[in-house]
Amino acid sequence: MTSTLDAPVVELTVGPVAHGGHFVARHEGRVIFVRHGLPGERVRVRVTEHDDGARFWRGDVAEVLEASADRREHVWDQADALAAARAGVEPLGGAEFGHIDLAAQRQLKSDVVCEQLQRLGQIDALERGFAGVEAAPGENSRGIEWRTRMAFAVTEQGKLAMHPHRSEALVPLTNMPLASAEIQRLQPWAANFSGFERVEIAAPAGSGEALILLVPRPGLRGPAEQAAARAVAEQFSQQASLGLLTQETGAAADGSGSLQRVAGRTWLTERVSLPDGGVHAYRVTGEGFWQIHRAAPAALTEAVLNYLDPQPGERIADLYAGAGLFTVPVAEAVGERGLVLSIEGAPGTSRDARRNVHSYPQAIIAQGRVEKTLRTETTRWGHAGSAEGQQRRGRQAGQTGRLDAVVLDPPRAGAGRAGVDQIARTQARRIAYVSCDPASFARDAADFERRGYRLEAVRALDLYPNTHHVETIGRFVRV
Numbered sequence: 001m002t003s004t005l006d007a008p009v010v011e012l013t014v015g016p017v018a019h020g021g022h023f024v025a026r027h028e029g030r031v032i033f034v035r036h037g038l039p040g041e042r043v044r045v046r047v048t049e050h051d052d053g054a055r056f057w058r059g060d061v062a063e064v065l066e067a068s069a070d071r072r073e074h075v076w077d078q079a080d081a082l083a084a085a086r087a088g089v090e091p092l093g094g095a096e097f098g099h100i101d102l103a104a105q106r107q108l109k110s111d112v113v114c115e116q117l118q119r120l121g122q123i124d125a126l127e128r129g130f131a132g133v134e135a136a137p138g139e140n141s142r143g144i145e146w147r148t149r150m151a152f153a154v155t156e157q158g159k160l161a162m163h164p165h166r167s168e169a170l171v172p173l174t175n176m177p178l179a180s181a182e183i184q185r186l187q188p189w190a191a192n193f194s195g196f197e198r199v200e201i202a203a204p205a206g207s208g209e210a211l212i213l214l215v216p217r218p219g220l221r222g223p224a225e226q227a228a229a230r231a232v233a234e235q236f237s238q239q240a241s242l243g244l245l246t247q248e249t250g251a252a253a254d255g256s257g258s259l260q261r262v263a264g265r266t267w268l269t270e271r272v273s274l275p276d277g278g279v280h281a282y283r284v285t286g287e288g289f290w291q292i293h294r295a296a297p298a299a300l301t302e303a304v305l306n307y308l309d310p311q312p313g314e315r316i317a318d319l320y321a322g323a324g325l326f327t328v329p330v331a332e333a334v335g336e337r338g339l340v341l342s343i344e345g346a347p348g349t350s351r352d353a354r355r356n357v358h359s360y361p362q363a364i365i366a367q368g369r370v371e372k373t374l375r376t377e378t379t380r381w382g383h384a385g386s387a388e389g390q391q392r393r394g395r396q397a398g399q400t401g402r403l404d405a406v407v408l409d410p411p412r413a414g415a416g417r418a419g420v421d422q423i424a425r426t427q428a429r430r431i432a433y434v435s436c437d438p439a440s441f442a443r444d445a446a447d448f449e450r451r452g453y454r455l456e457a458v459r460a461l462d463l464y465p466n467t468h469h470v471e472t473i474g475r476f477v478r479v
């Protein structure tokens with residue numbers, strides 16, 4: 001791969017949007033995946049990857065010769081490819097649609113949802129009632145200040161940094177407009193994080209709480225580590241809790257590392273308004289999973305309950321359940337005569353789920369991979385009930401392993417063939433599928449249709465404004 005600032009520059013017309021935040025263009029018979037453009041624009045492109053034998057090249061728009069009417073001033077100067085080209089630097093990744101009018105961003109994302117469903121699932125989204133990507137409730141007019149969670153790299157000098165797209169280079173941050181007002185108020189880019197290689201910051205929407213997690217550089221141990229953490233804590237006194245996350249591999253939400261308190265608490269309280277008007281408080285440990293967009297927890301809960309339609313007495317599984325965001329309202333809907341089986345893989349996040357649903361005897365929390373745990377848990381009911389279920393609700397014993405409905409919200413890779421197979425085996429009549437990747441959603445949708453389900457309705461929410469990402473929600477019914 002070649003990636004240099006003195007890359008060759010070619011002039012071309014930008015073509016249609018492709019999945020992944022690129023636009024397809026052609027130059028002298030070769031496909032170039034172009035970022036930071038818009039369909040129909042005449043542009044000069046800095047070709048950042050141009051190996052002779054490659055099937056396609058990649059490039060960033062460096063100059064616009066004929067602009068689209070959908071182009072606007074970029075929301076974040078450090079991610080603005082045009083400003084970066086003028087300054088002779090690379091734009092930061094993470095806001096690759098920041099130069100596009102918000103309504104036009106949503107139209108592009110709608111095109112991607114339709115194209116992926118058609119190409120990977122042979123499904124016509126419009127025929128299934130898809131009405132285009134919807135704005136998140138309460139959307140800011142520029143699509144900024146929505147991220148309640150941020151992860152940063154740190155420079156040798158201790159400054160928060162991020163990477164340009166497909167680059168290991170570290171660029172110190174001067175601001176980050178997608179971060180929520182609560183995170184921006186902390187001004188973390190002005191602080192010094194010497195001694196640490198990664199910093200994660202979470203701040204619940206509308207609350208005074210914030211939690212900063214510090215991941216030490218290799219070799220920083222014992223008193224030196226404690227002193228470095230205290231030096232950071234002093235810069236945020238009273239403004240944020242602080243924890244030290246020591247982790248060899250994996251993502252923070254795996255719960256595979258150890259979280260040590262430095263100042264304040266090691267968890268946050270996230271409050272979500274439920275459709276019935278109530279508010280539920282969820283405890284989320286520093287390294288545990290929680291939705292990123294400030295409006296996502298309430299908006300997704302509403303969408304899931306609408307598609308899932310849980311009824312009193314029903315047996316429902318919440319798969320890839322995180323800290324129990326959907327488990328709680330589903331448990332309320334099925335009531336004590338019903339049952340919710342909540343499966344989450346990451347031990348730390350599953351512990352959060354256990355705490356968050358402890359007052360609902362109808363909820364069973366199982367920690368493990370969905371592909372295996374769904375089968376073992378439901379098979380046990382066919383015999384004597386799960387250990388936990390038996391203990392908490394002896395009457396479940398002797399029931400078969402069938403479910404009435406399933407909600408699943410897998411990571412970007414989707415449920416995959418193994419996950420779809422296990423879910424289909426439960427013979428659930430209704431499935432609500434929440435997905436953060438239209439490609440894996442389309443592939444899994446095709447698998448569900450092969451296993452006797454039909455995608456009856458599909459929506460998409462713009463929970464990642466100014467990026468190419470989009471959240472898709474599908475309702476499948478057994479036919």
Ligand SMILES: C[S@@+](CC[C@H](N)C(=O)[O-])C[C@H]1O[C@@H](n2cnc3c(N)ncnc32)[C@H](O)[C@@H]1O
Pocket residue numbers: 253254289290291320321322323324325326343344345346349368369370371409410411
């Ligand atoms: C997109 S999150 C959804 C969490 C939750 N539904 C929510 O909205 O807060 C996906 C979750 O799936 C978990 N996960 C990933 N792969 C898994 C697997 N194979 N089995 C069980 N859980 C898994 C992750 O740890 C993460 O908590």
